[in-house]
Amino acid sequence: MTSGSAAHMAGCDDECMEHPRVAASRARMLDEGTARDLAAIFQALGDPTRARIVFCLLHDELCTCDLAELTGITESAVSQHLRILRALRLVKSRRAGKQVFHSLDDAHVALMLHIGLNHLREGDAAHPAMERLLTQATALEMSR
Numbered sequence: 001m002t003s004g005s006a007a008h009m010a011g012c013d014d015e016c017m018e019h020p021r022v023a024a025s026r027a028r029m030l031d032e033g034t035a036r037d038l039a040a041i042f043q044a045l046g047d048p049t050r051a052r053i054v055f056c057l058l059h060d061e062l063c064t065c066d067l068a069e070l071t072g073i074t075e076s077a078v079s080q081h082l083r084i085l086r087a088l089r090l091v092k093s094r095r096a097g098k099q100v101f102h103s104l105d106d107a108h109v110a111l112m113l114h115i116g117l118n119h120l121r122e123g124d125a126a127h128p129a130m131e132r133l134l135t136q137a138t139a140l141e142m143s144r
Contacts, residue, residue, distance in 0.1 A: 044088050050081050061103040111137055
């Protein structure tokens, strides 16, 4: 099958490759590296234990032993999950003596979590809390 015929999808009246919407979308398309990095973030959050760790850090800075207690896994297992979350810049850590405290890396992580939870709980984009979050997201993006 040629590239042109592959692009001609059932139901399309014209060649998709040449359609203005396709050209505009192609110009905005994520590059491979960015798409891979974005997928890695969602893959990391796709693990229930890591999702719970990130949720625990939504409001409080916690040490490794606190996270182990809250999640019901060993400190060693928490550390392994935190290693992945730190590598993706979802979580940051600071040492205070012998203890290591963890928190969300920045407001973007909290916003992603809030949006995901709102989607699960409310499912209504017109909900006032969702409108507030989307306004915040837009403001964050525009400030970059």
